[in-house]
Amino acid sequence: MMDASSTDDLSTTTETASTVAAPVNTPPAIGSGGSVVLDLEVGVEAESRKLPSSRFKGVVPQPNGRWGAQIYEKHQRVWLGTFNEEHEAAKAYDTAVQRFRGRDAVTNFKPLPADTEEASLEASFLNSHSKAEIVDMLRKHTYNDELEQSKRNSSSRKTLFTDGFGSGQLSVNAREQLFEKTVTPSDVGKLNRLVIPKQHAEKHFPLQIGNTSKGVLLHFEDVGMKVWRFRYSYWNSSQSYVLTKGWSRFVKEKNLQAGDIVSFQRSTGPDKQLYIDWKTKTGSGNTNSRPTQPVQMFRLFGVDIFSANNTHGVDRACNGKRSNMEMVLLGLERCKKQKIVDPL
DNA sequence: CAATGTGTTGAC
DNA sequence: TCAACACATTGG
Numbered sequence: 551m552m553d554a555s556s557t558d559d560l561s562t563t564t565e566t567a568s569t570v571a572a573p574v575n576t577p578p579a580i581g582s583g584g585s586v587v588l589d590l591e592v593g594v595e596a597e598s599r600k601l602p603s604s605r606f607k608g609v610v611p612q613p614n615g616r617w618g619a620q621i622y623e624k625h626q627r628v629w630l631g632t633f634n635e636e637h638e639a640a641k642a643y644d645t646a647v648q649r650f651r652g653r654d655a656v657t658n659f660k661p662l663p664a665d666t667e668e669a670s671l672e673a674s675f676l677n678s679h680s681k682a683e684i685v686d687m688l689r690k691h692t693y694n695d696e697l698e699q700s701k702r703n704s705s706s707r708k709t710l711f712t713d714g715f716g717s718g719q720l721s722v723n724a725r726e727q728l729f730e731k732t733v734t735p736s737d738v739g740k741l742n743r744l745v746i747p748k749q750h751a752e753k754h755f756p757l758q759i760g761n762t763s764k765g766v767l768l769h770f771e772d773v774g775m776k777v778w779r780f781r782y783s784y785w786n787s788s789q790s791y792v793l794t795k796g797w798s799r800f801v802k803e804k805n806l807q808a809g810d811i812v813s814f815q816r817s818t819g820p821d822k823q824l825y826i827d828w829k830t831k832t833g834s835g836n837t838n839s840r841p842t843q844p845v846q847m848f849r850l851f852g853v854d855i856f857s858a859n860n861t862h863g864v865d866r867a868c869n870g871k872r873s874n875m876e877m878v879l880l881g882l883e884r885c886k887k888q889k890i891v892d893p894l
Numbered sequence: 895c896a897a898t899g900t901g902t903t904g905a906c
Numbered sequence: 907t908c909a910a911c912a913c914a915t916t917g918g
Contacts, residue, residue, distance in 0.1 A: 603909075610909060614897060622907050629899055 604636055606658045608643030619688070621646045623681075631689035642688040649676045649684045675700045725825060728754045730813040732831070738806045742798040746782075751791035754814070757784055765794070770814070770826035778826060804828055 601611035610618045612632055617639035619630035630646050633639040640658040647655045653673055675697055676684065687693035729750040731737075737744045746755065757766065765783025772778060781795035800806070806828060815825040 601910080608908085610911095612898075616897085618899070620899090620909085625907080627900080627908090632898065 604639070606636060606640035606643065607656065608647065608658075609636060609639040619643045619646070621650060623650055628681075628685060629689070630685060631691065633691075642693070645676075645693055646681075646684060646688060649679075649681055671701050672697060725815045725817045725823075728814040728816055730811050732811050733806060733808060735808040738801045738808055738810075742794065744780075744793040744797050744812070745788075746791045746793065748789075748791060750814075754816070755782060755791070757782070757791075768793075768824060770824045772826055800826075 601613065604611060604617060608619055608621050608630070610620060612618050616632050616634055617636045618632045619639040619642040620627050621630060621643060622628070628646070630639075630642045633642065637659075644657040644660050647657055648660065653669075678700075679687075684693070687696055729747070731744075731747060731750075733744065755768065761783075765781050768780050768782045770778045770780065778800055779796050780793040780800075782791070782793055784791050806812070807830075809831045810828055811831065812826065812828045815827070817823040817825070
């Protein structure tokens with residue numbers, strides 16, 4: 551009904567930012583919640599008819615002592631809901647104005663918590679929802695909850711995980727398959743490099759002209775949440791794109807053999823996190839057991855956690871309860887810092 | 895009936 | 907754009 555169905559984003563752009571920069575606005579003046587006070591407004595009390603105006607932008611008093619929040623868009627008011635506390639209404643306005651007019655819009659409070667990581671997370675959250683959705687959250691007072699939930703999801707750098715039979719994938723961050731390559735003998739040999747088929751390289755890992763020969767460092771995360779850093783560059787001599795420095799370590803640790811398949815993925819979310827995985831030709835995932843890799847091992851908070859290959863059935867046996875493996879993964883999610891393998 | 899939020903107006 | 911204000915509409 552409210553019909554704030556303005557399509558989405560990009561309508562504002564340019565004109566938005568600039569102008570402000572400085573968090574002008576009246577200072578949030580103490581947190582005096584209810585009491586109207588203000589002796590100079592004796593008339594107000596006496597009249598008992600006029601409503602106290604708000605110190606905050608976008609906040610209007612309600613007859614019942616509560617506070618409404620509103621923002622204007624295209625000559626029309628967009629109602630953001632009613633709130634018990636004046637500052638809650640002000641915060642709702644802040645959220646809305648940032649979605650409607652960009653990150654640098656004038657707000658009541660925001661300029662204060664000018665973090666970096668949190669701020670960007672909220673920014674991506676805002677931009678991943680339509681104006682109408684944000685308004686709806688504000689009116690229902692669910693914005694903060696949804697934002698927090700979003701943060702949890704985006705911070706969980708989860709990798710796909712199989713139950714040993716390739717059937718049980720736990721919830722995974724949305725990611726797209728970029729491409730796979732069956733490694734050649736030279737890819738896993740002494741040349742210490744992986745040739746990336748030109749077709750895929752140019753499509754998914756475009757190199758800037760300046761970096762063509764110099765190369766760049768690409769970060770990939772594997773199923774164990776280890777981060778691998780490979781030098782990626784173009785070899786004029788062979789007219790091919792290659793992963794060089796760092797690649798041999800991967801080959802060694804994974805015991806990659808000719809004919810195995812390496813696959814590359816990228817998260818579809820705002821972060822363009824890259825992932826790398828591998829499997830044997832027969833393709834039973836990477837939980838297959840090679841002599842050198844009898845079990846999967848996670849390292850969590852400095853503790854090695856082993857999981858037998860045949861977790862099949864174990865998870866399922868938990869009947870509704872969270873499975874052991876799930877707990878492990880949940881723990882991994884919380885592990886903020888990722889282990890850097892092969893620091894170059 | 896009380897609360898909500900729209901209609902509307904005038905100031906900036 | 908914005909808030910003030912009146913009041914129609916909602917919802918329990």
